[in-house]
Amino acid sequence: MPSPLFADRPAPQLPAHDAVDALIQRTRRLRGDMDTVRRDAALLDEDDPQQRWQRALCELAVRHLDNLGENLGRLRAGLPALPAPDAEHSEHGDTEDSGRGDDTGPDVPGAGSLPNRVGSAEWNLLTDECTWSDELYEIFGRPPGSAPLSLDDLPSVLVPEDQPVLTAMVTGCLVDSRPMDGEFRIVRPDGRTRTLHMTGEPVLDTDGCTASMWAVLRDVSELRRSERAVDRSGASVRRAQHIERTERRMAVELQESVLPPWRGSLRLPRQGPGALDVAAHYLPSGSSGLIGGDWYDAMELPDGRTLLTVGDLTGHGIPATSGMAMMLGALRALAVAGIEPGTLMGHLNQVLETSIQPASGSALCCRFDPETSLLSWAQAGHPAPLLFRHGSGRLLPPPDGMLLGAASRVPYEQDEMRLFPGDVLVLHTGGLARGGARGAGPEALLALAPRFSEARTAQECVRGVVEVFGGAERREDACVLVARVGA
Known part of the structure; x- marks a missing residue:
């Protein structure tokens, strides 16, 4: 914009009107498309830092387009x-x-x-x-x-x-x-x-x-x-991501410190005939970085019997894993004290009911006597175990048991059945049956019966489960525990 006071400065040459008109039309169309995106962004969750950042970027883009449109109008005029x-x-x-x-x-x-x-x-x-x-x-x-x-x-x-x-x-x-x-x-x-x-x-x-x-x-x-809003939103997203990564790391460390450290097959009890060959695996969710409250455990009790348990507390992250640690610790103590599975479920329900952080969860507790081959078990709103015998599998009829934390002083029934050498018992948390390459539900697990009959160890059975249910499409985390009765 040279001063009109000095005629020795050459006048600027404006671009052709047709070219500027074309730019103006393209800007208007882009502005209209941006309005559609901005309307969609307005419906995003205000509490989500990632979505607040997206909305701020939309507003900034609109302001840049408005600025471009006005300047092109001045250029044309x-x-x-x-x-x-x-x-x-x-x-x-x-x-x-x-x-x-x-x-x-x-x-x-x-x-x-x-x-x-x-x-x-x-x-x-x-x-x-x-x-x-x-x-x-x-x-x-x-x-x-x-x-x-x-x-x-x-x-x-x-x-x-x-x-x-x-x-x-x-x-x-x-x-x-x-x-x-x-x-x-x-x-x-x-x-x-x-x-x-x-x-x-x-x-x-x-x-x-x-x-x-x-x-x-x-x-x-x-x-x-608008630019500052984008910067603030971006910083909020980065803080949220940092907090999420930190919480996940802490949840993983807490989970690893509580779940059994053994890998591969475990013989329980370690001495004597009729022992169980036990293996287990934790399957993380393929769609979420959050750790849930799933657990598995197997341990030899002081009287020579074996405890088998799986369970799942609602929620994710540190609250779920800390609650899981509390429940698993209480369950181990009650089992060591000789409490029967049905009565044990009632005590767990009371523990969860009186905890500082209200929650609910499901659990399955089995106790196996190698001398009599008798399995005693109870459940609290949990999927029943699957028993595989002679190349076929079936769900065990579950005794009555309400979800933990749902009501006070409710009774939990206990059931018993005899196992035989070669039997394979599969315990799992609810998330396992809601994902996997072969569809959802216990039918996908029952379809593994031929593979289980050919397996020589519990660990081979667990590998078969992981191959089917451990894919990236998993929606929830889960645990599976396999116990194979020895001769």
Whole structure:
């Protein structure tokens, strides 16, 4: 925008109207598409940091498109030159009209509209005159027709910490003939703070000396506010991700410290005939990084019998794993004390009912006597065990038992059955039957009967379960425990 005072500067050549019109139409179409995306983003969950960040990005994109559309409109209309100051008015010091310019008149598309209001100014170093466009008065909140701010007075309306920025820009332009490009904040008479982006350059006389300086100032407050919202939302997402990773690591460490450390097959009891060959596996969810409250356990009791248990507390993360640790510790203590499975379930229900963090869960507890081959078991709202014998499998009829934490002082029945050498008993948590390559439900487990009959160890049976149910499509985490009766 060269000054009209100096005719030796060549006039800028505007691009062809057809090309600008095409850009305007494409911008309008893109703006319409962005409105659709923004409406969808408005429906996102306000409490989700990731979705708040997405919504802030949508708002920022809209503001950039609005800015592009307005500037293309000005480019198409052409920017009228600033009027030359009236010599007679200048001579008599009449500043009421000399401070008015029509750089962005009402015919310019988008002129004066927020958030991208644009104005222009010129400071003549030879006459000490200032020329402001009407829009610049609006930007600074000054009455139209009042005296425009000189270069000496301009820093007085800036935020104090931004004044050196303006001083450096003006000095570089006037002394070193460098173009200006920077931002600063002003405080309007109404107390509002606005952020302005200023571009400009010096205008040289025939001797190459700086005669005046012109500038275009754009109010970018809303744009910068949107950018800050994106930054804040992004920081919130990063904090949430960091917290999630930390909680997951802590939950994993807690889970690993509580679940049995043994890997592969375990013989229980370690001495004598009729022992169980036991193996187990934890299957994490393929769709969530959160750790659940699933557990499995097998241990030899002081009287020579064997405890087998699986269970699942509701929830994820540290609350679920800490609750699981509490329940598994209580279950082990009750079993070591010789409490029967049915009575043990009632005690677990009371433990969960009186815990600080209310929760619910399911559990399955079995006790096997190698001398009599008798299996005693009880369940609390948990999937029943599956028994595989002679190449076929079936679900065991479950004794009555309500979900843990659902009601107070409810009875839990206990059932018994005899196992035989070669029998395979499969215990699992509910998440196992709700995922897997072969569909959901116990039917997928029962279909593994031929493979179990050929397996020589419990660990081979567990591998078969993991191959079917351990894929990436799993929706929930789960545990499986296999006990194979020895000869």
